[in-house]
Amino acid sequence: MVASSVLGFPRIGGQRELKKTTESYWNGKVDQETLVNKGKELRSTNWKIQKDAGVEIIPSNDFSFYDQVLDLSLLFNVVPERYLKFNLSPIDILFAMGRGLQRKATETTEAVDVTALEMVKWFDSNYHYVRPTFSHSTDFQLGKFGLKPVDEYLEAKAQGIETRPVLLGPISYLYLGKSDKDSLDLEPLSLLPKLLPVYKELLSKLKEAGVTSVQIDEPILVLDLEESVRSLYKSTYDELSSVGLDLVLTTYFGDVRPNLDAIKGLNVAGFHFDFVRSPEQFDEVAEIVGDKIFSVGIVDGRNIWKADFAKASEIISKAIAKFGEDKVIVASSSSLLHTPVDLNSEKKLDATIKDWFSFATQKVDEIVILTKNAKGEDVSAEFAANAASIKSRTESSITNNPKVQSRLGEINESLSTRKSPFPTRLxxxxxxxxxxxxxxxxxxxxxxxxxxxxxxxxxxxxxxxxxxxxxxxxxxxxxxxxxxxxxxxxxxxxxxxxxxxxxQYFGEQLDGFAFTTNGWVQSYGSRYVRPPIIVGDVSRPxxxxxxxxxxxxxxxxxxxxxxxxxxxxxxxxxxxxxxxxxxxxxxxxxxxxxxxxxxxxxxxxxxxxxxxxxxxxxxxxxxxxxxxxxxxxxxxxxxxxxxxxxxxxxxxxxxxxxxxxxxxxxxxxxxxxxxxxxxxxxxxxxxxxxxxxxxxxxxxxxxxxxxxxxxxxxxxxxxxxxxxxxxxxxxxxxxxxxxxxxxxxxxxxxxxxxxxxxxxxxxx
Missing domain, CATH: 3.20.20.210 (TIM Barrel)
Structure with a gap:
């Protein structure tokens, strides 16, 4: 039967518990054990939310104390030498790479002064990742600083929750990295032959722990890739699949079609595609899937608007007609990391506007409702309520302001040109x-x-x-x-x-915006933002x-x-x-x-x-x-x-x-x-x-x-x-x-x- 899946869940906690505990740890107010236990508590809560909602494929290893890409660098010993000189614990090495570390010497500890690694945007989102930094001396190893994906899978299993671990794929991991300043002649992807055995070792350990399926993300497949990059996929996934796990290759944030030749015929169990960002790719990507699993990313992992059940179910039905019920998964388009945790915590939002929104917890429910509908279960009441909400937003006077729309017609070349060129202005x-x-x-x-x-x-x-x-x-x-x-x-x-x-400061003073009380989203590390929501035409009163x-x-x-x-x-x-x-x-x-x-x-x-x-x-x-x-x-x-x-x-x-x-x-x-x-x-x-x-x-x-x-x-x-x-x-x-x-x-x-x-x- 059709299954439901979430690609990742917000890690921050409904009341920003992760931020508060992490910053308390940095400030010396709580010890490492307290921080670690808070992580366990948040993971447990997230798994339970998804299980109680009825999600069948729940992710693990989507939690991080700082950044999931940085976690992978620590996992694989991609740690520049400058962070290893101070006898730091693994989690302190992680934080030092993410945010730098500078402290004076004490009677029991030596002075530390290291800068952070480079931090850049995760594709076209407002999330920042810490860029892996490679050198000629990079020595890929597994387990030197722990086995986080295995540990978190077993942690969920001990609570009676079967999960599918999430990993950033090896090609994307290297591609998104950089060469250290002392190794600028190094092409990160040239390290793939050294990295693959470590990935295989990790997959083997996951298999030994009881894992049957792994979500392996290759988001760079939505970028312009040279043939030299595309050509790496077949041999790479032949290697990884030899471990004997079902690998679901996951893409998101865009259109995969220009790189279809790279993944056609891959030795994987299935594919995931983002049909929120790129619904037009359906027919072409469906042709290369064959008899494999087809994961339909149909609930938006990047925005807070309710899914339109009628439109979403059309795409799901199309997938079932082509692949059959036992091959289709209904899923979030991407990880829900980019959305706030729970709309129910919003007590001050206007009821009309609130009815248009869906946060991570509600998106989990949407995935389950769409899956039930695909299975033939009666969710007519939920579909009727959804249709009424979509109609309300479309027809609302909040959304449409004729004066703003009219003013857009005033924009011309003169309005967007300074009076004089720069030398005159200077x-x-x-x-x-x-x-x-x-x-x-x-x-x-x-x-x-x-x-x-x-x-x-x-x-x-x-x-x-x-x-x-x-x-x-x-x-x-x-x-x-x-x-x-x-x-x-x-x-x-x-x-x-x-x-x-x-x-937020400007949005609060502009017409056309709505605001939340607890709509926090992680930007990087412990930096969370509460994005305003553009609900209608914008003007300045x-x-x-x-x-x-x-x-x-x-x-x-x-x-x-x-x-x-x-x-x-x-x-x-x-x-x-x-x-x-x-x-x-x-x-x-x-x-x-x-x-x-x-x-x-x-x-x-x-x-x-x-x-x-x-x-x-x-x-x-x-x-x-x-x-x-x-x-x-x-x-x-x-x-x-x-x-x-x-x-x-x-x-x-x-x-x-x-x-x-x-x-x-x-x-x-x-x-x-x-x-x-x-x-x-x-x-x-x-x-x-x-x-x-x-x-x-x-x-x-x-x-x-x-x-x-x-x-x-x-x-x-x-x-x-x-x-x-x-x-x-x-x-x-x-x-x-x-x-x-x-x-x-x-x-x-x-x-x-x-x-x-x-x-x-x-x-x-």
Whole structure:
């Protein structure tokens, strides 16, 4: 009969239990045993949710204390030597690779100072993975740091729950990695012959433990792959299948058709395809499956909208007609990692809007209902309720705003072009600001202290008045501005103490958004976000940031940056609508932000940063028309938001944690851009941006790590950049905003950074 399957479940806990315990461990408030036990508790809860709902194929090894790709690096001993010198426990090695580690020596422990590995976006999602780093000395071994997939399978089995372990496949694992800076001539995929025996050893141990089937993810099959990569699949899976386990090769996030030749005839038990993101691939992928299992990814693992049962059941029925009931699995399109845990925890959402949503726990129920329907069981009541919900959303006035739709017609080339080219603007800006060489700034936010969070919570609950809260925010701004002046920063920020999140803060002030109380999703490590939900056409009823920016400028003579989040990032870091194009949603946001940019300029804020860290994340995974169209409308959205200002107003933007192409950001025509750079150890990356025509800052320290770079480290880093970069175009700044760091780290790091900039001013 048709079976139900979940590809992965959120690991964070319904009340962010994983974050709280992990950060308590990092801060020395709980011991390792407490952390490990919390992991067991969360895994048990997740398995039980799925079993009680009636899911037949439940995943294991989808849990991680930090990142599932990093877990695999530890499992296979892909651990650079610098992390092995300090006699750390396996979990501390994991955390050191993920976030760096710096601590002073004590009577019983030696000093530790190691940087984190590079972290980049997981395909086109807002999840970040820690990139495996290989060298000529990489020695693949299994079991040196434990056998996590085996242990977690046995853990579930002991609770009476049979699971299907999840593994990232060997080709994707190597392809998504990089060569260490000392082994840049190494092609990671050349290590496949050394890695395969370790994978086979792992599969053998899983088989010995009682496993019969393994979900093995090869997500790179939705990318543009060269023939040299595609040709690896047959021999690789001939090897892996020889262990005797049923391997279900899993793809998601896109269209597999251009790589069908790589997987046609593979010696695996079955295939999984994502028919939410790419329903049009059905006929062609079905042709290569043969008599194997056909897993239909039909419940969206990337968004919060209810599945349309009528449309989903059509695809499931089509699969059953072709393959038969015993070969079809009804599944989530991808892991549910990218969705919040449970809609039932939302007590404040408008009932009408809430009825349109489905979080991970509800998606599990949807999978089971669709499976029951495919088996011929009576779920007519559930289908009727689903149809009513879909109809309600389609016809709602919340969704449709004729004024916003009409305003989109105003967008033309003139609206998205600055008045003068950059050289003319630069001359005007140099006269106005008279900045020194190597001007220093930060990306925007300063530490979000406990005091800030407590007062924000009091204001939200009505325990303090708006006036009291405004006074508190002003005092926080005073502190941040005074600190920046003391250490000698050149272009200041107000620190954003009033903001909860760089997208949520704006969404809360725009029409067309809805918000959750507990809709948390993991972004990386212990960093969780609560994405706003775009439920309708977007507009700005009033100014959003002018008050705080004007106050901050009033207490300093130095330039004060107005801080905004760009249209593409507001879109990508929200749960977007699935009923209109992302282009239309982005342009709606650009018009709202244009109004804000213009209001800031009118109020005297003439350095304005419009961040677009999600620009690269939104890039379609394959080259072609869809990608070129995206680059055009994404750049147009930014320019619409920023082009209504005078030449002397300086527009900044920021990008982080992506493999950027200079041409992508060149099209934005920002006056100054800042780019995450501290974890990039390929000298070619500097060279790629050396011809960028406008001004640029390559981020000099990793704000996601608690370690503090010395002045000498900053000087060395800037010196490397200056070998290929023009000093009169270079800005000095961190990688990203500082909200996740503590004040002691921020004070020392920024002071060292500014001192390094002053050192170079003396050299030029």
């Amino acid at each position: 001359e005007s800006q140099q006269k106005k600001y008279n900045l020194p060489l190597f001007p220093t700034t930060t990306i925007g936010s300063f530490p979000q202290t406990k005091d800030i969070r407590v007062n924000r919570n009091k204001f939200t609950k009505g325990e303090i008045t708006a006036e009291q809260y405004d006074d508190f925010i002003k005092k926080e701004i005073d502190t941040v501005v005074k600190f920046q002046e003391e250490i000698g920063l050149d272009v200041l920020v107000h620190g954003e103490p009033e903001r909860n999140d760089m997208v 009033k100014a959003m940031t002018v008050k705080e920016s004007v106050y901050a400028q009033s207490i300093t003579s130095k330039p004060m940056k107005g801080m905004l989040t760009g249209p593409v990032t507001c879109l990508r870091w929200s749960f977007p609508r699935n009923d209109i194009s992302q282009k239309l949603q982005s342009l709606q946001l650009s018009l709202a932000l244009r109004d804000e940019v213009n209001d800031l300029e009118k109020a005297g804020i003439t350095v304005i940063q419009v961040d677009e860290p999600a620009l690269r994340e939104g890039l379609p995974l394959r080259s072609g028309k869809e990608r070129s169209d995206y680059l055009n409308w994404a750049a147009q959205s930014f320019r619409v938001a920023t082009s209504g200002v005078e030449d002397s107003t300086q527009i900044h933007s920021h990008f982080c944690y992506s493999d950027l192409d200079p041409n992508h950001i060149k099209a934005l025509d920002a006056d100054v851009v800042s780019i995450e750079f501290s974890k990039k150890d390929d000298p070619n990356y500097i060279q790629e941006f050396s011809n960028y025509p406008n001004h640029i800052g390559l981020g000099l320290f990793d704000i996601h790590s608690p370690r503090i770079p010395s002045k000498e480290e900053f000087i060395k880093r800037i010196g490397e950049i200056m070998k290929v970069y023009s000093a009169n175009k270079f800005w000095v700044n961190p990688d990203c905003g500082l909200k996740t760091r503590g004040w002691p780290e921020v004070r020392e790091s920024l002071t060292n950074m500014v001192d390094a900039a002053k050192y170079f001013r003396d050299q030029y």
